[in-house]
Amino acid sequence: MITLYDLAVEGDRRPSPYCWRTKYVLKHKGLAWRDEPVGFTEKEKIAFAQSQTVPVIHDGATVVKDSWAIARHLDEAYPNNPLFANEAALSHARFVAGWADSVVQPALFPIIVGDLYERVRPADQAYFRETRGKRIGTTDFAGFQKAARDKGVVAFRTVLEPARRVLKEQAFLAGAKPAYPDYALAGSLLWAHIASPLVLLEPDDPVYAWRERMLDLFDGLGRKAKAA
Template sequence: MAITLYELAGRDASRPFSPHCWKVRLALRHKGLDFETATAGFTEIPGLEGGFSKTVPILKDGDTLVADSFAIAEYLETAYPDRPTLFGGEGGHALSRFVESWTQRVIHPALARFAALDIHDGLSEPDQAYFRSSREKAFGTSLETFVADRAERVEPFLKSLEPLRAIVGKQAFLGGESPLFADYIVFGAFQWARVSSPFRFLPANDPVTAWFERCLALHGGEGKKVPAAA
């Protein structure tokens, strides 16, 4: 049965940028599964698969539909148990929940302060209106003001990565010598910024940068297939 991954993209459909969709894309490659991708803009998502979900990713595997990146990873682990594991057991599954919580509370908000306006500028016109209205309501300020001091925010953000840096400076991946879904969770956040914004914040000599480059090269360079924003 064919597998389809619905992803989020802006004006350029060849540049999917959602961190959550990137988690799933690498999870599918990790499992060695063939799949097709289809992209949608923010305002097109409610029309996908009869309104199945208000957000992407959406995975369609034959007659099965699954939304939410973590739920999709759990589905893939259960549906394809003979393929390489995404969690390495129940302990890895529980720890991945922690990694997801930390990523969404520490990394995502910081990267939004770097990339929000660039994300807006890469969207189609209807999506720009939706994105500006919804994000400015959430942020309590204009997109321009929200990112105005991003250069000053780099150093504090890099310091906040010390828990990640301490691990990937000693081992290749969060999963050890090979990656697990926990790596894809964090990778998705950095790939979101890489694809969406030309603003660069990771130093060349940082162990986090080296880990991110290793992740970009995984699975035949899946992450590198979409060039960095310029």
């Protein structure tokens, strides 16, 4: 049985966008897993993997850290329903995951940081203040979020334009069926959905309809998750 070390915040919510990628990959592959919640400061739980971040998986004797490495490992170890069947699929996945990491999530962070902070476990709040405070230059997360939302929500919707253009033409980023590009972007949107009640998308947005499909996927894996 595979064990997934998954970031947990207050109320056992699981917001990590990277852990969501791994959960979608596990489902895509038809693999069962057991998950082990890890708070921000419970680094001892993942020390065996020499990792400071989650996801980490234990797959039999194999330990893998980093969501991309985990996806590559699972795709090689379990060949059914391949994610990266050819170079084009691998490149597409790498591009969308990189875009989600470097553009989508940085556009989301300022507009949800206050809500996220409110949901971090009390034991982890000092760590969050220290690490995330450095990132944005203040620990007044509520004030920063309020100011950021003035322009940030509209700016975030603009950031999604490349995905919107694809989703006007097809059901999923990967085509008629979902694959890693969809799991990568869905992870970012689930992060926001679980951390914050902020309304991000307008109902007539093709990205909204796609997010609904993603929430329903795999018997409602995303929809069943405890949200903000």
